[in-house]
Amino acid sequence: MTGWLALQSVSVVLGNRTVVADVNATFAPGQFVAIVGPNGAGKTSLLRAVAGRLPCSGSIMLAGQPLAAITLSERARLIGYLPQGHQTHWPLPVRDIVGLGRLAHGAGDPRRLTGADAAAVADAITRTGIGAILDQPATDLSGGERARVALARVLAQQTPLVLADEPTASLDPRYQLQIANLLRDLAREGVLVLAVTHDLSHAAHFADRVLVMNRSQVVRDAAPSAALDDATLAEVFGVRAASDASAARVPWEVLP
Amino acid sequence: MRLTPAEVAAALFGQPDDPVHAIIVHDIRLPRMVLAGLIGAVLGLSGAALQGLTRNPLADPSLFGAPQSAAFAAVAMVGFGGVDILSAWMPVAGIIGALASVGLLLLVTGRGAPMLVVVLAGLAIASLAGAATALTMNLAPNFYAALEIAFWLMGSLEDRSLRHLWLAAPFILAGSALLLAQGRALRALTLGEDVAASLGVAVSRTRVAVIVGVALGVGAAVAVSGAIGFIGLVAPHLVRPLVGHDPGRLLGASAWAGAALLLAADCLVKLAPASTDLKVGVITALVGAPFFLSLILNQRRLFAGDAQ
Numbered sequence: 001m002t003g004w005l006a007l008q009s010v011s012v013v014l015g016n017r018t019v020v021a022d023v024n025a026t027f028a029p030g031q032f033v034a035i036v037g038p039n040g041a042g043k044t045s046l047l048r049a050v051a052g053r054l055p056c057s058g059s060i061m062l063a064g065q066p067l068a069a070i071t072l073s074e075r076a077r078l079i080g081y082l083p084q085g086h087q088t089h090w091p092l093p094v095r096d097i098v099g100l101g102r103l104a105h106g107a108g109d110p111r112r113l114t115g116a117d118a119a120a121v122a123d124a125i126t127r128t129g130i131g132a133i134l135d136q137p138a139t140d141l142s143g144g145e146r147a148r149v150a151l152a153r154v155l156a157q158q159t160p161l162v163l164a165d166e167p168t169a170s171l172d173p174r175y176q177l178q179i180a181n182l183l184r185d186l187a188r189e190g191v192l193v194l195a196v197t198h199d200l201s202h203a204a205h206f207a208d209r210v211l212v213m214n215r216s217q218v219v220r221d222a223a224p225s226a227a228l229d230d231a232t233l234a235e236v237f238g239v240r241a242a243s244d245a246s247a248a249r250v251p252w253e254v255l256p
Numbered sequence: 257m258r259l260t261p262a263e264v265a266a267a268l269f270g271q272p273d274d275p276v277h278a279i280i281v282h283d284i285r286l287p288r289m290v291l292a293g294l295i296g297a298v299l300g301l302s303g304a305a306l307q308g309l310t311r312n313p314l315a316d317p318s319l320f321g322a323p324q325s326a327a328f329a330a331v332a333m334v335g336f337g338g339v340d341i342l343s344a345w346m347p348v349a350g351i352i353g354a355l356a357s358v359g360l361l362l363l364v365t366g367r368g369a370p371m372l373v374v375v376l377a378g379l380a381i382a383s384l385a386g387a388a389t390a391l392t393m394n395l396a397p398n399f400y401a402a403l404e405i406a407f408w409l410m411g412s413l414e415d416r417s418l419r420h421l422w423l424a425a426p427f428i429l430a431g432s433a434l435l436l437a438q439g440r441a442l443r444a445l446t447l448g449e450d451v452a453a454s455l456g457v458a459v460s461r462t463r464v465a466v467i468v469g470v471a472l473g474v475g476a477a478v479a480v481s482g483a484i485g486f487i488g489l490v491a492p493h494l495v496r497p498l499v500g501h502d503p504g505r506l507l508g509a510s511a512w513a514g515a516a517l518l519l520a521a522d523c524l525v526k527l528a529p530a531s532t533d534l535k536v537g538v539i540t541a542l543v544g545a546p547f548f549l550s551l552i553l554n555q556r557r558l559f560a561g562d563a564q
Contacts, residue, residue: 103457
């Protein structure tokens with residue numbers, strides 16, 4: 001089912017600045033796609049456009065319908081969106097924050113979830129390993145805990161498309177790997193995952209496909225080894241892979 | 257006039273010994289009590305809804321200028337229209353004033369403006385209404401009209417009749433219903449506007465609903481009672497230790513707390529010697545502000561967390 005998510009000539013203009021220019025790409029369910037690029041390349045804007053949060057020109061088709069024609073409540077069941085920053089404005093307990101993901105499925109009070117809603121929340125909590133902090137106020141967490149709670153909320157939403165903006169930023173190496181593994185597993189289960197990341201080695205190791213953005217354009221769109229070749233690394237990021245290190249290897253793995 | 261509980265019960269449910277008791281209870285005390293409950297409830301509810309909408313624990317019902325506009329429109333009837341201070345024209349004008357302020361606010365900001373822009377526009381409208389109120393007093397036809405206006409602005413439930421209740425109640429109830437329906441959306445806004453939208457919440461529609469709901473409810477309340485401060489700000493803080501910080505669950509709880517607070521304050525007013533014409537709005541601010549200070553002392557950690 002290629003083209004489940006299809007972007008055609010997608011451009012985003014903010015004020016008088018073009019932050020995303022003429023992006024064309026199609027995505028199939030079950031792919032883990034990393035979006036990489038220098039700061040200001042347009043990664044977050046592209047993700048927000050796909051989430052329906054930024055007006056754009058061109059066309060975005062999702063599950064056979066134009067994104068603009070999909071109602072907000074239908075979108076909430078299709079697209080899980082994890083923005084940067086993981087804002088939480090009130091000190092709700094972590095359990096309630098995760099439960100908020102079920103609002104997308106019509107649940108009301110996160111403290112009174114039943115059936116499928118409760119099961120989805122329990123599963124998200126187990127997967128992200130936040131069982132020990134469920135009663136803590138979400139405003140009192142460490143950066144790493146906040147990131148996992150935010151991800152748990154998206155998992156609880158159980159959407160076929162997950163858009164994650166730097167999901168591993170501010171995490172220690174162990175949790176970075178866990179989250180990356182988790183997103184890859186999600187993709188194996190049939191979810192389309194688009195993740196913005198600055199970690200090129202993670203992108204190379206975990207993703208099925210890498211979109212490289214530079215100056216608001218997608219300059220490479222290929223399997224990791226092809227997208228992150230020496231020429232692209234030099235041209236886009238101004239770096240090169242250290243002598244014998246293959247970009248496609250992560251030097252750590254999570255201890256059991 | 258003093259009535260024993262038994263005499264009140266008889267006047268309410270049975271045959272009172274003295275027909276005057278029935279008139280006192282039915283036409284004076286009951287409307288006043290129901291008004292106090294309704295007004296307190298819609299103030300608490302509005303405070304909770306605005307704090308949820310702006311995600312700011314300092315928001316109160318006057319944030320977007322609806323109560324100030326209602327107050328101005330009402331006193332303009334006295335200052336320029338020559339109507340009596342207890343006339344039914346006061347609430348009618350007040351409600352129109354509150355709705356006009358919402359119209360102006362939405363006209364200026366349009367849909368989807370950043371919250372900061374809406375707050376700033378509301379501040380401008382509130383200041384304008386305040387200045388217009390001062391002008392009304394300034395230009396009042398005589399000294400007594402200005403004094404009447406000044407006293408009315410302090411907020412009171414004295415001498416309000418069934419007619420006031422029938423005028424204000426439909427608007428208060430409609431505004432409250434609109435606000436209570438926003439619980440889910442306000443809950444989602446805990447995670448910011450982007451995430452709330454991704455959870456299926458129409459963020460700008462929620463904003464309009466809260467602004468209109470507050471204007472209907474608080475506009476009608478102010479139009480009947482004058483300005484009653486602090487209840488909208490304090491009620492949500494009062495119930496947070498009991499029901500938690502969930503903005504959805506806070507709505508109903510804050511309404512009950514607001515009703516209880518205003519009823520209690522109005523009782524205090526009635527306990528005062530009859531010669532002192534104490535205004536309930538003065539009491540709520542006088543008792544409310546120190547209480548709020550003590551709450552802040554107890555919850556300093558929470559506020560520090562917000563500032564991060």
